Amino acid sequence: MKIVMFYHSLYSDWNHGNAHFLRGIVKELTKREHEVEVYEAENNWSLTNLVKDYGIEKMEELKLHYPSLKPLFYSSEEKLNYAAILKDADVVIVHEWNSPELVARIGAQKKQYGFKLLFHDTHHRSVSDEDSMQKYDLGNYDGALVFGEVLRQIYEDKKWTDKVWTWHEAADADFFKPNREEKKEGDLVWIGNWGDGERTEELMEFLIEPVKELGIKAKVYGVRYPEEAKKILRESGIEYGGWLPNYRVPEVFSKYKVTVHVPRRPYVEMLPGIPTIRPFEALSCGIPLVCSPWNDSENLFTQGRDYLMAKDGNTMGYRIAEILKSSQLAQSLSDYGRETIIEKHTCAHRVNELEEILTQIN
Numbered sequence: 001m002k003i004v005m006f007y008h009s010l011y012s013d014w015n016h017g018n019a020h021f022l023r024g025i026v027k028e029l030t031k032r033e034h035e036v037e038v039y040e041a042e043n044n045w046s047l048t049n050l051v052k053d054y055g056i057e058k059m060e061e062l063k064l065h066y067p068s069l070k071p072l073f074y075s076s077e078e079k080l081n082y083a084a085i086l087k088d089a090d091v092v093i094v095h096e097w098n099s100p101e102l103v104a105r106i107g108a109q110k111k112q113y114g115f116k117l118l119f120h121d122t123h124h125r126s127v128s129d130e131d132s133m134q135k136y137d138l139g140n141y142d143g144a145l146v147f148g149e150v151l152r153q154i155y156e157d158k159k160w161t162d163k164v165w166t167w168h169e170a171a172d173a174d175f176f177k178p179n180r181e182e183k184k185e186g187d188l189v190w191i192g193n194w195g196d197g198e199r200t201e202e203l204m205e206f207l208i209e210p211v212k213e214l215g216i217k218a219k220v221y222g223v224r225y226p227e228e229a230k231k232i233l234r235e236s237g238i239e240y241g242g243w244l245p246n247y248r249v250p251e252v253f254s255k256y257k258v259t260v261h262v263p264r265r266p267y268v269e270m271l272p273g274i275p276t277i278r279p280f281e282a283l284s285c286g287i288p289l290v291c292s293p294w295n296d297s298e299n300l301f302t303q304g305r306d307y308l309m310a311k312d313g314n315t316m317g318y319r320i321a322e323i324l325k326s327s328q329l330a331q332s333l334s335d336y337g338r339e340t341i342i343e344k345h346t347c348a349h350r351v352n353e354l355e356e357i358l359t360q361i362n
Contacts, residue, residue: 001034001035001090001091001101001185001358002034002035002036002037002089002090002091003029003034003037003089003090003091003092003093004034004036004038004039004085004086004089004091004092004093004115005022005026005036005037005038005039005092005093005094005095005152006038006039006040006092006093006094006095006098006102006106006305007022007038007039007040007071007097007098008040008041008044008045008046008095008097008098009040009044009046009047009071010023010038010040010066010069010071011040011047011050011062011069011071012044012046012047012049012050012059012220013046013245013246014046014047014049014053014054014223014243015046015049015193015223015224016046016097017276017277017278018095018097018122018169018277019046019246020169020171020172020176020246021122021169021170021172021277021278021347021350022095023066023069023172023246024033024170024171024172024175024346025071025347025350025351025354026038026068026281027066027068027069027172027298027347028260028347028348028350028351030068031143032351033062034136036355037072037085038069038070038071038072039071039072039073039074039080039085040071040072040073040074040230041074041075041076042073042074042075043075046174047059048246048257049223050243053223053243054243058245060345061245061247061259062245062247063176065175065247066247077101077102077105078101080105082105082106082109083109083120083299085170086106086109086113086115087113087176088111089115089117090115090116090118090169091115091117091335091358092106092110092115092116092117092118093117093118093119093120093145094106094118094119094120095119095120096119096120096121096122096123096125096136097121097123100135100136101136103119103136103137103138104136105193107137107138107139107140107141108140109246110140110141111140115140115308116142116358116361117140118141118142118143118145118357119136119138119141119143119144119145119146119161120144120145120146120167121144121145121146121151121155122147122169124264124266124267124270124271124274125156126151126154126155126271127266127270127271128266133160135186136160138160138161142162142163143159143161143162143163143164143165143361144160144161144164145165145167145354145357146164146165146166146167147166147167147169147274148166148167148168148273148274149166149273149297149298150271150272150273150274150300151166151167151271151274151295152164156253157204163265163360163361165353165357167353167354167357168225168235168299168300168345168350169277169282169350170279170280170341170343170345170346170347170349170350171283171284171346171347172284172342172346172347173284173341173342173346173347173348175247175250175282176249176250176281176285177250177253177285177286177338178254178285178287178338179250179285180254180286180287180331180334181249182254182255183255184256184257185217185219185255185256186209186216186217186218186239186255186256186257187217187218187256187257187258187320187324188214188216188217188218188219188256188257188259188260188292188320189205189218189219189220189221189253189255189256189259189287190218190219190220190222190259190260190262191219191220191221191222191249191252191278191281192220192221192222192262192278193201193222193223193224193225194222194223194224194225194226194229195264196224197327198264198265199262199263199265200229201211202262202263202265202292202312203262204232204286205292205312205313205316206260206262206292206310206313206316206333207220207260207262207316208232208233208236208238209236209313209317210313210316210317211236211237211238211320212236212237213236213239213317214229214317214320214321216320216324217238218238218239219229219238219239219241219256219362220233220236220238220239220240220241221240221241221243221244221252222242222243222244223243224297225240225244231286248358249281249285250285252267253281253282253285253286253287254278254285256287257287257288257323257324257330258287258288258289258290258320258323258324258330259282259287259288259289259290260273260277260289260290260291260292260316260320261278261282261289261290261291261294261307262291262292263275263276263278263291263294264276265294268293268294268295271330272294272295272297273295273296273297273298275294275296275300275301279291279301279307280341280345282307282337283301283306283307283337283338283340283341283345284337284338284341284345284346285339286334286335286338287334288307288308288323288329288330288333288334289306289307289308289322289333289337290307290308290310290316290319291307291308291309291310292310292316293309293310293311300344300345301337301340302336304341305332305336306333306337306340307333307337308322308323308333308334313325332357
C-alpha cells in the first residue's frame with residue numbers, strides 16, 4: 001500500500017512526545033514494504049524551537065539513529081500540490097497537530113481519489129480545549145484513531161466522526177531496549193516537560209520532595225522549565241539536564257536505577273486510562289518504574305508486577321527506597337515490564353491493529 005501521513009514532525013521531539021510513536025510506526029510500515037510518505041511543515045513549532053535552542057546539527061544526529069525516516073518538508077499548506085501527493089495514495093492519516101485548514105483540504109480530496117482517510121488524535125484537547133477540536137471538519141474522513149478508550153467514547157458522544165478506533169501508543173521496542181549492565185551515574189532519572197501548570201503540584205509531591213527527603217542522586221530532563229522550577233530543582237539537589245533527544249532515552253535510562261511517571265492532570269482527571277508514551281518507554285527499556293496515581297482502566301499493564309503505584313508523596317519515597325535497596329525487586333520489575341511490552345505494546349502490534357482497521361473501511 002501507499003500510505004501518506006501528515007504529521008507535526010518526525011525530525012523533532014522538542015516538546016513533542018508523540019514523535020517516538022510516530023517514528024516507530026513509520027519504521028514498521030516501511031519494514032513491511034509499504035510505500036510511506038510523511039509530510040511535515042518546515043517551520044513547524046517543535047522543529048523551529050529545536051533548531052533555535054540546539055542548532056541544525058541535532059537533525060543530522062537523528063538521521064544516524066533513524067536512517068529510514070525521510071520526511072518531506074513543505075513551506076506552506078496553501079502551496080502543497082495535494083493532487084500530486086494524494087492521487088496514488090491508498091491510505092492517508094492526518095495527525096491532530098495539523099491545522100483545521102489542512103485537515104479540511106485533505107478531506108476535500110477524498111471523493112476524487114478514493115483513498116482511505118483517518119484522523120489521528122494523541123492529545124487531551126478534546127476535554128481541555130474543546131473549542132479548538134470543534135474547528136476540525138472530519139465530515140469526509142472514514143474515521144479517527146484515538147489513543148484511549150475514553151477518548152473514543154468522547155468522539156462518539158460528540159459525533160465528531162462516524163467511526164472511531166482506539167489505537168494506543170506503543171514502544172519502538174527494537175530501539176528502546178534494556179541495558180541494565182551499564183555503570184550507573186545516579187539513582188533516579190525523570191524525563192518530562194514541566195507541564196505548563198498541568199502537574200506542578202504533582203511534580204513537587206511525587207518527584208521533588210521524595211528525592212529531597214531520601215537524599216538520593218537524581219537528574220531531570222525536559223524543556224519549558226521556568227526559572228522558578230530550575231531554582232526548586234537546584235535547592236532540592238536535583239540536576240537539570242535540559243532537553244533530551246528521544247533517541248538518547250534508552251542510553252540515559254540505562255545509567256539510572258529507577259524512574260517515575262507523573263502524568264499531567266488532564267489525563268488523570270478527564271482522560272483516565274491513557275498513560276501517554278512515557279511508561280511505554282520506561283518499561284521497554286527495563287528501568288523499574290513507580291507511578292503517581294492514574295487509573296489503568298484498560299488493563300494495559302499489571303500494577304505491582306510491571307510497575308509500582310504510589311498513592312501519595314510519602315508512599316512514593318517508600319517505593320523508590322524499596323527498589324534502590326532490593327536488587328531482586330528491581331530485576332523483577334525490569335523483566336516483567338519489558339515482557340509486557342514485547343507481548344502487547346510494540347509498534348509492530350499497533351501496525352497489526354492498523355492493518356486490521358483498514359480492512360473494516362469500505
